[in-house]
Amino acid sequence: xxxxxxxxxxxxxxxxxxxxxxxxxxxxxxxxxxxxxxxxxxxxxxxxxxxxxxxxxxxxxxxxxxxxxxxxxxxxxxxxxxxxxxxxxxxxxxxxxxxxxxxxxxxxxxxxxxxxxxxxxxxxxxxxxxxxxxxxxxxxxxxxxxxxxxxxxxxxxxxxxxxxxxxxxxxxxxxxxxxxxxxxxxxxxxxxxxxxxxxxxxxxxxxxxxxxxxxxxxxxxxxxxxxxxxxxxxxxxxxxxxxxxxxxxxxxxxxxxxxxxxxxxxxxxxxxxxxxxxxxxxxxxxxxxxxxxxxxxxxxxxxxxxxxxxxxxxxxxxxxxxxxxxxxxxxxxxxxxxxxxxxxxxxxxxxxxxxxxxxxxxxxxxxxxxxxxxxxxxxxxxxxxxxxxxxxxxxxxxxxxxxxxxxxxxxxxxxxxxxxxxxxxxxxxxxxxxxxxxxxxxxxxxxxxxxxxxxxxxxxxxxxxxxxxxxxxxxxxxxxxxxxxxxxxxxxxxxxxxxxxxxxxxxxxxxxxxxxxxxxxxxxxxxxxxxxxxxxxxxxxxxxxxxxxxxxxxxxxxxxxxxxxxxxxxxxxxxxxxxxxxxxxxxxxxxxxxxxxxxxxxxxxxxxxxxxxxxxxxxxxxxxxxxxxxxxxxxxxxxxxxxxxxxxxxxxxxxxxxxxxxxxxxxxxxxxxxxxxxxxxxxxxxxxxxxxxxxxxxxxxxxxxxxxxxxxxxxxxxxxxxxxxxxxxxxxxxxxxxxxxxxxxxxxxxxxxxxxxxxxxxxxxxxxxxxxxxxxxxxxxxxxxxxxxxxxxxxxxxxxxxxxxxxxxxxxxxxxxxxxxxxxxxxxxxxxxxxxxxxxxxxxxxxxxxxxxxxxxxxxxxxxxxxxxxxxxxxxxxxxxxxxxxxx
Amino acid sequence: xxxxxxxxxxxxxxxxxxxxxxxxxxxxxxxxxxxxxxxxxxxxxxxxxxxxxxxxxxxxxxxxx
Numbered sequence: 007x008x009x010x011x012x013x014x015x016x017x018x019x020x021x022x023x024x025x026x027x028x029x030x031x032x033x034x035x036x037x038x039x040x041x042x043x044x045x046x047x048x049x050x051x052x053x054x055x056x057x058x059x060x061x062x063x064x065x066x067x068x069x070x071x072x073x074x075x076x077x078x079x080x081x082x083x084x085x086x087x088x089x090x091x092x093x094x095x096x097x098x099x100x101x102x103x104x105x106x107x108x109x110x111x112x113x114x115x116x117x118x119x120x121x122x123x124x125x126x127x128x129x130x131x132x133x134x135x136x137x138x139x140x141x142x143x144x145x146x147x148x149x150x151x152x153x154x155x156x157x158x159x160x161x162x163x164x165x166x167x168x169x170x171x172x173x174x175x176x177x178x179x180x181x182x183x184x185x186x187x188x189x190x191x192x193x194x195x196x197x198x199x200x201x202x203x204x205x206x207x208x209x210x211x212x213x214x215x216x217x218x219x220x221x222x223x224x225x226x227x228x229x230x231x232x233x234x235x236x237x238x239x240x241x242x243x244x245x246x247x248x249x250x251x252x253x254x255x256x257x258x259x260x261x262x263x264x265x266x267x268x269x270x271x272x273x274x275x276x277x278x279x280x281x282x283x284x285x286x287x288x289x290x291x292x293x294x295x296x297x298x299x300x301x302x303x304x305x306x307x308x309x310x311x312x313x314x315x316x317x318x319x320x321x322x323x324x325x326x327x328x329x330x331x332x333x334x335x336x337x338x339x340x341x342x343x344x345x346x347x348x349x350x351x352x353x354x355x356x357x358x359x360x361x362x363x364x365x366x367x368x369x370x371x372x373x374x375x376x377x378x379x380x381x382x383x384x385x386x387x388x389x390x391x392x393x394x395x396x397x398x399x400x401x402x403x404x405x406x407x408x409x410x411x412x413x414x415x416x417x418x419x420x421x422x423x424x425x426x427x428x429x430x431x432x433x434x435x436x437x438x439x440x441x442x443x444x445x446x447x448x449x450x451x452x453x454x455x456x457x458x459x460x461x462x463x464x465x466x467x468x469x470x471x472x473x474x475x476x477x478x479x480x481x482x483x484x485x486x487x488x489x490x491x492x493x494x495x496x497x498x499x500x501x502x503x504x505x506x507x508x509x510x511x512x513x514x515x516x517x518x519x520x521x522x523x524x525x526x527x528x529x530x531x532x533x534x535x536x537x538x539x540x541x542x543x544x545x546x547x548x549x550x551x552x553x554x555x556x557x558x559x560x561x562x563x564x565x566x567x568x569x570x571x572x573x574x575x576x577x578x579x580x581x582x583x584x585x586x587x588x589x590x591x592x593x594x595x596x597x598x599x600x601x602x603x604x605x606x607x608x609x610x611x612x613x614x615x616x617x618x619x620x621x622x623x624x625x626x627x628x629x630x631x632x633x634x635x636x637x638x639x640x641x642x643x644x645x646x647x648x649x650x651x652x653x654x655x656x657x658x659x660x661x662x663x664x665x666x667x668x669x670x671x672x673x674x675x676x677x678x679x680x681x682x683x684x685x686x687x688x689x690x691x692x693x694x695x696x697x698x699x700x701x702x703x704x705x706x707x708x709x710x711x712x713x714x715x716x717x718x719x720x721x722x723x724x725x726x727x728x729x730x731x732x733x734x735x736x737x738x739x740x741x742x743x744x745x746x747x748x749x750x751x752x753x754x755x756x757x758x759x760x761x762x763x764x765x766x767x768x769x770x771x772x773x774x775x776x777x778x779x780x781x782x783x784x785x786x787x788x789x790x791x792x793x794x795x796x797x798x799x800x801x802x803x804x805x806x807x808x809x810x811x812x813x814x815x816x817x818x819x820x821x822x823x824x825x826x827x828x829x830x831x832x833x834x835x836x837x838x839x840x841x842x843x844x845x846x847x848x849x850x851x852x853x854x855x856x857x858x859x860x861x862x863x864x865x866x867x868x869x870x871x872x873x874x875x876x877x878x879x880x881x882x883x884x885x886x887x888x889x890x891x892x893x894x
Numbered sequence: 895x896x897x898x899x900x901x902x903x904x905x906x907x908x909x910x911x912x913x914x915x916x917x918x919x920x921x922x923x924x925x926x927x928x929x930x931x932x933x934x935x936x937x938x939x940x941x942x943x944x945x946x947x948x949x950x951x952x953x954x955x956x957x958x959x
Contacts, residue, residue: 070948188945247948273923275903277948282906349946353912 034304034336035093035107036114038079039156044225044250044330045076048218055081057205059152062174063198064184064205065191071247071277071346072212074186075156082154088115093156095303097381101132104166108153109140117151135591137169138856141176150182157345158187167192213244222246226253226330228262241270247346251280254330258287281350295322296332296343297358300351301366301389303382304342312373313366364390375399380408393425397433404507406475407517407554409440429454432461436475443479446634448486455479474503478518481525485532488636488669493529497522516550520558523549528565532637534674536569543569556593560586564604568641572675574709574744576611576780583608588859602628603638610645614744616783617835618652619874623867625649636669636676643667644679652784656687663687678708685714686788694721709741713748717755725756743776748785750776751793758792770796774805783810808833834875834893841868846885846894897937898928900953901944909947913940924952 055078058064068074075093082089092111098104112118144151161167171193174183185191198204214222216236223230223238230238242248252269256262272279285293291314298313299305310319323341326333332351333341343351356363367390374383380403387396400406422441429435435458442451458476462469477500484492500522504512512518527542546562549555567582583604605628612621625646628638643665650659663680667673681704688697697718701711712735719728732749735741754769770793777786786793786806797806807813812833834842837858844854851869855862873879876887888894899916905925910918916929931937944951 069950070946245948273904275901275905275909275925275949278906278909279903282908345946346948350909350948353947354908357908357911 033114034340034342035095035098036091036111037093037336038083038089038091039075039093040335040337041076041080041083042327042330042334044222045080046218046222046225047080048077051077051207051211052081052084054207054211055205058182058184059150061198061203061205062178062182063193063195063203064182064207065195066184066186066207066212067190068188068207068209068212069245070188070349071245071344072209073246074207074212077207077212078154078156078184078186082152085152087149087152088117090115090117090151090153091156092154094158094160096160097385098160100163101166101169104161104163105132105136105140105169108155111153112151117147132169133591133593134852134862135856135859137173138176138852141173141181142856144173144177144180147180150180152182152184154184154186156186158185158191159189164192212246214239214246214249215244219244219249222249223253226250227257228253230263230266234263234266237270238266242276245276247344248276248280250330251277251284255280255283255287258284277346277350281347282354285351285354291316291318292322292326295319296326296351297355298362298366300343300348300355301363301386302342302370304336304340306339306341308377309370309373312369315369368392368395371395375403380405388422388424391424393422394431394434396422397431397437401433401436401475402471404471404474404511404515404518406436406440406478407515407521409437409444429457432458432465432469432472432476435461436472436479439479440475443482443486446486448483448634451479452483452487455483470503470506474500474507474518477503478521481522485525485529486634486636488529488532488667488671488673490526490529490533490535490671492670493526497526515554516552517554517558520546520549520555520562524558524561524565527562528635528637529671531565531569532640532669532673532676533671536572540566540569553593556589560589561601561603563589564601564607565637567604567607568637570742571607571610571744572679572708572710573741574746575742576614576744576782578742579607580611587861587864591859591861601635601638603641606638606641606645609649610641613645613648613652614784615781616652616787617871618649619871620867621645621649621652623870627863627867636667636673640667640673640676640679644676644683647680647683651683651686651690656690659683660687674704674706675708677704678706678711682711682714685718689718689721694718694723698722709735709745710748713745713752716749717752720752720756720759725759728752729756743780743782747773747777747780747782751785751789754796755789755792758796766796767799767802770802771805774802774810778805778809781809786810834872838868838872838875839893841865842872842884842888843894845869845872845881846888895931895933895937896928896957896959897931898926898953898955898957899940899944899951901925901927902950902952905949909949912943912947928957 055064055066058081066074066078079091082091090108090111091114092107094104094107098107155161170183174181174193185193195204199206216232216239219239220230220232220235223235238249238252242252252266255269256265259265269280274280285296288296295310295314295318299310301313302309307320307323310323311317320339323333327335327341332343332347334344335341342348352363367386371383371386371390371392372395374386380399383399384396387393387399400409422437425434425438429438435454439451439454439458442448442454455476458472462472462476477496480496481493481500484490484494484496500518504519523542523546527539527546530536530542531539543562543566546555546558547566549559551559563582563586567579567586570576570579570582586604605624609621609624609628612618612624625642628642643662647659647662650656650662660683663683667676669676678701681700685697685700688694688700698715701715701718704711712731716728716731716735719725719731732753735745735749750769750773754766754773757763757765757769773786777783786797796802797811803811840858841854844857849857851862851865855865858865869881869884872884876884876891878884878887885894902924904920904923905918910925910927913927916927918925918927920926931940941951941954
């Protein structure tokens with residue numbers, strides 16, 4: 007299909023997708039630029055460009071106005087197969103935004119983006135997996151996909167160039183990349199050049215020859231003798247924009263040939279001089295219009311009218327386009343100025359009407375609010391420094407959630423970077439509160455939130471959108487302050503306000519409800535109201551799957567994982583974190599994800615499996631105390647202390663456990679898990695009475711603490727109380743193997759003290775069966791020396807072999823006395839084996855991560871433990887050693 | 895850092911007005927712009943502006959302090 011057939015209405019949003027900032031994609035970005043009637047097809051260049059189909063990379067470099075885009079667009083339109091086209095603009099900033107746009111350009115040209123890839127939800131970052139999957143997908147195509155990126159000079163982020171190079175390298179031969187740019191792209195061009203894998207078209211190639219200039223000017227209605235044309239080519243150095251402008255200027259003068267001769271003899275800079283000449287010859291209305299639209303990236307007559315405050319833009323623009331002067335048609339009523347002419351017109355605007363530029367941006371912002379996209383509106387609002395207006399729009403249109411959907415949603419915050427001074431109105435205070443809270447600056451956020459509340463109360467006007475925005479932010483403030491009551495009240499008032507909002511507006515913002523429920527659920531979890539928390543968080547996790555709800559959904563999953571962990575269900579907790587990770591990778595989010603809680607829960611699970619190294623590595627990767635959020639802070643505190651204890655660093659463990667987590671409400675599990683570490687430390691020091699004391703006040707309905715308390719009582723010589731506590735626990739009945747296994751071990755120890763070995767064996771058999779499924783090694787290894795004799799008995803040993811104690815006769819294990827200097831001290835986990843196998847296939851860390859659907863950091867963690875277990879330091883050694891041991 | 899930038903052709907007053915931080919003189923067929931630049935970022939920014947206005951830089955040099 008010819009690419010021109012796909013030129014769908016532009017300027018209008020593309021259905022079925024939104025970029026990371028939640029905006030509909032602009033069709034103008036994905037449309038082949040239209041060729042004007044005066045476009046001259048030059049066969050030598052088309053032929054040269056034909057090589058682009060044979061080399062992975064093509065670079066078309068040339069100065070502004072050299073005719074790069076039109077050349078490539080014309081070539082692409084006649085290629086007879088779809089070409090993905092992406093024109094960059096100022097709004098496409100950062101890797102997340104860039105890749106979202108690139109995926110959309112593939113979609114727009116009919117190359118389906120694989121279902122495993124969702125659009126990046128974070129504007130500033132993109133996860134490596136997304137790139138690997140995209141490269142993999144492209145590599146699988148039987149015909150290479152051609153992707154053109156126009157105005158690539160706008161992409162100054164070296165990270166994007168690196169990522170593009172990665173995809174290009176791994177997708178070959180499935181991808182043909184054509185970069186159109188004023189400057190050399192930051193890719194390692196020399197490598198491609200040396201290998202003959204690059205097609206290059208540069209200024210010298212793009213320059214018009216005299217013969218071509220004659221033809222071009224003919225198309226402009228000027229018939230020139232070859233010597234005149236030759237002189238013109240010399241004067242303009244064959245520069246397309248110069249030739250075009252001289253044709254326009256000459257055409258409107260009484261004696262074109264004379265005019266051109268004079269121009270050739272003149273000394274003015276070409277575009278500057280000619281453009282002023284052409285501009286002077288337009289009617290005053292046309293001049294006014296041209297100068298005013300120079301503040302816009304793209305425009306339609308309506309927007310141009312808004313700037314000129316007249317109603318004649320449609321006629322003038324059509325006329326300008328017909329005369330091939332200045333404006334380029336995107337079709338369906340959308341135009342843009344040629345970038346070179348736009349820059350010069352802008353200089354003229356500033357000179358002729360100083361101060362008008364700001365007002366024009368303000369008018370554009372107002373028009374775009376009604377008929378454009380939010381980032382475009384914000385860009386012009388910020389250029390006009392009209393903060394009050396921008397804030398009011400964000401609040402009225404319920405866009406406040408965008409400012410707080412997570413740490414990566416930094417872009418709208420940046421629009422307000424230039425804002426200073428007092429904030430006299432509630433909307434501006436709400437926006438500032440959202441910015442501060444999204445940076446977890448609780449105090450400043452709260453100050454703005456309070457001011458907004460006062461202003462809303464004293465201002466008699468009814469402003470439900472502002473009150474709803476306030477309630478959403480207040481719920482977040484409640485969560486960060488550890489106050490369930492506050493989050494609950496805020497959610498209730500938000501729910502009362504929601505029916506008063508236009509339903510279409512509300513339906514367009516599913517993230518508001520997701521945010522409210524996540525905040526309320528998180529604060530309920532903090533306060534120990536597990537059922538309430540579970541209800542809210544489950545609703546979020548199962549809620550609408552849009553990019554705008556990705557971050558709340560991920561947070562909900564990691565909170566639910568914490569509930570599972572506290573209930574003693576490590577497997578379920580782990581699965582929820584994996585679901586969260588998968589979700590993050592789907593949307594191409596880079597780490598750290600969410601609040602870091604998921605990572606902490608995984609560390610807790612690893613600790614339960616006695617994989618202390620892994621737990622430590624996970625904690626080291628988790629985001630630090632940047633966040634004011636009490637839930638991850640308290641969970642992190644407990645696991646960190648637990649790891650230190652497992653390392654025998656009792657003093658450090660106690661110091662960590664004593665660290666305060668500031669919050670309004672008491673949190674039973676936060677206190678309980680910290681007290682449990684203290685109690686275990688005291689037991690280890692042989693102070694059972696103090697261990698009982700540490701837990702007695704806090705155990706309550708915390709199943710893990712109850713088991714810890716029972717153990718302390720047993721050590722203190724009070725088995726009756728210990729068993730009574732455990733009986734109560736079983737009646738409770740909601741907990742999983744993470745609680746049941748250590749509980750059974752306390753009972754078994756009590757029976758052992760009584761000399762009731764039959765009961766000990768029965769309980770141990772039961773604990774081993776349950777523990778095996780979840781690989782719960784730590785409860786057995788920290789149970790005490792009494793257990794060793796029992797585990798050495800053949801019947802129990804059989805149930806412990808292979809997961810709790812090494813199995814020397816395992817069929818795929820190393821033969822005793824084999825070539826290696828002995829078997830590894832610890833067996834590799836299933837995941838570590840997966841990583842090792844891929845290592846042996848010479849896959850890179852990134853590729854392994856992509857293949858296993860995990861993060862690069864997780865792979866590195868696995869690698870670290872593989873190295874440790876195999877006593878090696880390098881990947882080659884690991885593979886060799888694994889082969890020696892028969893692990894591969 | 896004092897810099898001197900030589901551009902092909904005589905720039906119009908309007909266009910020169912968009913480089914208020916620089917002084918200028920016209921010499922045969924060229925415009926010489928000169929003045930203090932804040933840092934390298936400023937220099938690259940200037941070069942990008944020249945490029946976006948369709949100006950050809952023919953010489954660029956740093957003047958001795």
